Each structure stands twice: as C-alpha cells, then as structure tokens.
Amino acid sequence: KPLALPGAHVVVTGGSSGIGKCIAIECYKQGAFITLVARNEDKLLQAKKEIEKHSINDKQVVLCISVDVSQDYSQVENVIKQAQEKLGPVDMLVNCAGMSLAGKFEDLEVSTFERLMSVNYLGSVYPSRAVITTMKERRVGRIVFVSSQAGQLGLFGFTAYSSSKFAIRGLAEALQMEVKPYNVYVTVAYPPDTDTPGFAEENKTKPLETRLISETTSVCKPEQVAKQIVKDAIVVTMGLFRTIALFYLGSFDSIVRRCMVQRAKSEIADKTA
Ligand SMILES: NC(=O)C1=CN([C@@H]2O[C@H](COP(=O)(O)OP(=O)(O)OC[C@H]3O[C@@H](n4cnc5c(N)ncnc54)[C@H](OP(=O)(O)O)[C@@H]3O)[C@@H](O)[C@H]2O)C=CC1
Ligand SMILES: CCCCCCCCCCCCCCCC(=O)[C@@H](N)CO
Known part of the structure; x- marks a missing residue:
C-alpha cells in the first residue's frame, strides 16, 4: 500500500540543489518533514528557505545536515541518528547526492573514477546502510536511488559516470530482494538530462560526441523529474522490461x-x- 507522506520523515541527500531540492519540495508540499543532507551549509540554508515557502501546516520542519555522504560511514551514521532524534525514524530515504564528469576514458584522471564511484555509489550505500535496520524493524520504509539513463546505457564520455550509475542498479535490485518481506520498498530512477546546476557543470566537461548524443534528447525540468520519482516511490509498480x-x-x-x-x-x- 502507498506510503502516507503527511507527517512522514523524508531524508533527501543532495537535497540542497537540482533534482534533490525539487524532490524535497514535492514531499514537503504533501506534508512530509524533511532532512536535507549535503556539504555546503549556505546552499543548505538557501534551499531550506525555498522549501519552507511550500508548507501546508505550521508543524512541518526542514532540518539541514552538512556532511559528505561519500567519506566516512560512521559520520553518516551519526548524522542520520541525529536526524532521527529530531524528526523520528526515517520513513523514506532519497539518495540523490551525486555528480558527473565527462571525458574520454584516456583523458579522465584515475582519481575521477575513484571520486564518482565514491560519491555516486558509496554515497548511496552509506545513508541506506544507516537507515535499513530501523526500517526493517518497523516494517515501514522506502529507499530511492537516483541512477541515470547513463545507468542503463554506457555512453561515450561516461566511462566513469555510467559505471557508477550501473553500480547503483545492482545495489538496488539486490537490496530489494532482501527487504521486501519486511515491507521495505526500493525504487531506482533513471532520469534523462535535466536542467540543474549539476548538469551545467557536466556540460563544461563533455566531449563533442557526448554533447551530440545528449542533444538527441530534450532536457527535462527538475520539478517534472522529481514529481515522477516521488510518485514511483509512493506507489511502487514494476517496470515493463523487468x-x-x-x-x-x-x-x-x-x-x-x-x-x-x-x-x-x-x-x-x-x-x-
Ligand atoms: N541533472 C541531470 O541531467 C541528471 C542527474 N542525475 C543524477 O541526479 C542526482 C542529482 O543531480 P543534479 O540535481 O543534477 O545535481 P546538482 O549538482 O544540482 O546537486 C547535487 C546535490 O548533491 C550534493 N552533493 C554532491 N556531492 C555530495 C557529497 N559528496 N556529499 C553530500 N552531498 C553531496 C550537492 O550539495 P553539495 O555540493 O553542497 O554537497 C547538491 O545538493 C545526481 O545523482 C545525478 O547523477 C541523473 C540523471 C540526469
Ligand atoms: C532504455 C533507456 C532509454 C535511453 C534513451 C537514450 C537516450 C540517450 C541520450 C543521452 C542521455 C544521457 C543521460 C545522462 C544524464 C545524466 O545523468 C547527466 N546529465 C547527469 O548530469
């Protein structure tokens, strides 16, 4: 049965910008309490103010937590604990913190592979690992992973990015099989190019081929992508190709x-x- 968002505690990593911020707004509009997780404190406060404009009652809270989700598991576990003390157990976790850098395989620094894998993949493992036990105990929970169309197809210029987004899919599908009997549901989103600050950054690094491939499809609005992701997380349905x-x-x-x-x-x- 669908998750009731009114009064629910939703944690959004990467919630200070782009798709994550729009997901937070979408959940807040439906009555959820929000914890935003990202590194930069100014951006977090800015996003908090923007989200609070959409409140539907005077009890709703937006909590900001500054942490790097990709560095140290015990740090991530601690901040999740803090958030649960303030706003109660996490009903829904959205793993949206992530980044993209494009370039031909031989032109990308080896450190870029390490960085993208740790932010996009481990940065989704750590928060999920920190909430899963309580979700299973309560028999309540949703975990959302944000992959990409480049997480279904390996594309020119995305050797580092695509692989980190494929990894998310493997994680999500295996985890779903483990937690389903506990009424915990895992969903994966595969968004196309979306107009966000992160997309603008990525565009600075795209080789010509990547740009031309990307231009064959249109750029989506983050509000629209966020709406679909939240809907899919609340009412879980099976995709056709599965x-x-x-x-x-x-x-x-x-x-x-x-x-x-x-x-x-x-x-x-x-x-x-
Ligand atoms: N825009 C697009 O075209 C698409 C994006 N996606 C995916 O959607 C997600 C969001 O993308 P988008 O909205 O464009 O990105 P943005 O760059 O606009 O936002 C990224 C968010 O993640 C946070 N973040 C980044 N790194 C870390 C970190 N190490 N620890 C904690 N927080 C972090 C950022 O805050 P801060 O920097 O302060 O930490 C920010 O809040 C990403 O996973 C991306 O791969 C998927 C398909 C298409
Ligand atoms: C079955 C799947 C359908 C596939 C349709 C093919 C379209 C390919 C076009 C290129 C899209 C590139 C997306 C990368 C988005 C992304 O993650 C970055 N923009 C992040 O910043």
Whole structure:
C-alpha cells in the first residue's frame, strides 16, 4: 500500500540543489518533514528557505545536515541518528547526492573514477546502510536511488559516470530482494538530462560526441523529474522490461520468505530450549 507522506520523515541527500531540492519540495508540499543532507551549509540554508515557502501546516520542519555522504560511514551514521532524534525514524530515504564528469576514458584522471564511484555509489550505500535496520524493524520504509539513463546505457564520455550509475542498479535490485518481506520498498530512477546546476557543470566537461548524443534528447525540468520519482516511490509498480525476470524473482522471493520463517522458528526454538 502507498506510503502516507503527511507527517512522514523524508531524508533527501543532495537535497540542497537540482533534482534533490525539487524532490524535497514535492514531499514537503504533501506534508512530509524533511532532512536535507549535503556539504555546503549556505546552499543548505538557501534551499531550506525555498522549501519552507511550500508548507501546508505550521508543524512541518526542514532540518539541514552538512556532511559528505561519500567519506566516512560512521559520520553518516551519526548524522542520520541525529536526524532521527529530531524528526523520528526515517520513513523514506532519497539518495540523490551525486555528480558527473565527462571525458574520454584516456583523458579522465584515475582519481575521477575513484571520486564518482565514491560519491555516486558509496554515497548511496552509506545513508541506506544507516537507515535499513530501523526500517526493517518497523516494517515501514522506502529507499530511492537516483541512477541515470547513463545507468542503463554506457555512453561515450561516461566511462566513469555510467559505471557508477550501473553500480547503483545492482545495489538496488539486490537490496530489494532482501527487504521486501519486511515491507521495505526500493525504487531506482533513471532520469534523462535535466536542467540543474549539476548538469551545467557536466556540460563544461563533455566531449563533442557526448554533447551530440545528449542533444538527441530534450532536457527535462527538475520539478517534472522529481514529481515522477516521488510518485514511483509512493506507489511502487514494476517496470515493463523487468517482466522477463519476474518469474525468477518471484521464486527467489519465496526462498527469502521461507528462510525468514525458518529463522524465526529456530529463534523461538532456541529460546524455549
Ligand atoms: N541533472 C541531470 O541531467 C541528471 C542527474 N542525475 C543524477 O541526479 C542526482 C542529482 O543531480 P543534479 O540535481 O543534477 O545535481 P546538482 O549538482 O544540482 O546537486 C547535487 C546535490 O548533491 C550534493 N552533493 C554532491 N556531492 C555530495 C557529497 N559528496 N556529499 C553530500 N552531498 C553531496 C550537492 O550539495 P553539495 O555540493 O553542497 O554537497 C547538491 O545538493 C545526481 O545523482 C545525478 O547523477 C541523473 C540523471 C540526469
Ligand atoms: C532504455 C533507456 C532509454 C535511453 C534513451 C537514450 C537516450 C540517450 C541520450 C543521452 C542521455 C544521457 C543521460 C545522462 C544524464 C545524466 O545523468 C547527466 N546529465 C547527469 O548530469
């Protein structure tokens, strides 16, 4: 059943800019309490002010947390704890912090591969790892990952970016199989080019080929992309191309459920023994 956003605590990493900020606004408009996570404090405060203009009641709160999601797991775990103390357990986590740099494979610094993998991939692992236990215990939760169209297709100039976005898909699909029996739902968004400050930065680095490929599709508005992402997270439906895998996934899900029951039984047996 759909997640009720009124009164829910939604954490948005990368919530101070672009798509993340629009996701925060969309959730706030529907009555959620918001925690914004990003590094730059001025941008966070700026975004908080902008989001607060859309309040629908006087109880709503926008909390700002400055942290790098890609550096140190214990730091991320700590700030999530702080947010939960202030606004209650996290009902929905949106992993939207990320960045893109384009260039031909041989022109990209090796450090760029490390950077994009740590921000886009590990920066999605850490916050998710910090909220998952409570979500499973409460049998409530949504985790949203933001991949990209370049996370479904490997494209010229995106050897570093595409691979970091493919990694997110693997993480999300495996995690979904683990947490489904606990009523926790994982969704992945694959947005096209979207008009944001991050996109403007990326455009400064695009080789001609990448620019021409990118120009074959139109640039979306972040409000529009955000709306779709929030909708997909609230009412989870299966994409068409996943239907082939449906049979297999269904039988794997039943293995997971059987093990869950078995484990619960043996725990009870251990206690009564
Ligand atoms: N715009 C586009 O065309 C598309 C974007 N995407 C993906 O959507 C997501 C958002 O993109 P977009 O809105 O364009 O990006 P923006 O650059 O506009 O915003 C990025 C946000 O992430 C935060 N952020 C970046 N790095 C870190 C970090 N290490 N730790 C914590 N916060 C961080 C930024 O704040 P700060 O810098 O202060 O930390 C900012 O709030 C990204 O994952 C991107 O890959 C996917 C498809 C298309
Ligand atoms: C089944 C999938 C359909 C595919 C349609 C093909 C369109 C390819 C056009 C190039 C799109 C590049 C997107 C990168 C967006 C992105 O993540 C960066 N802009 C981030 O800043």
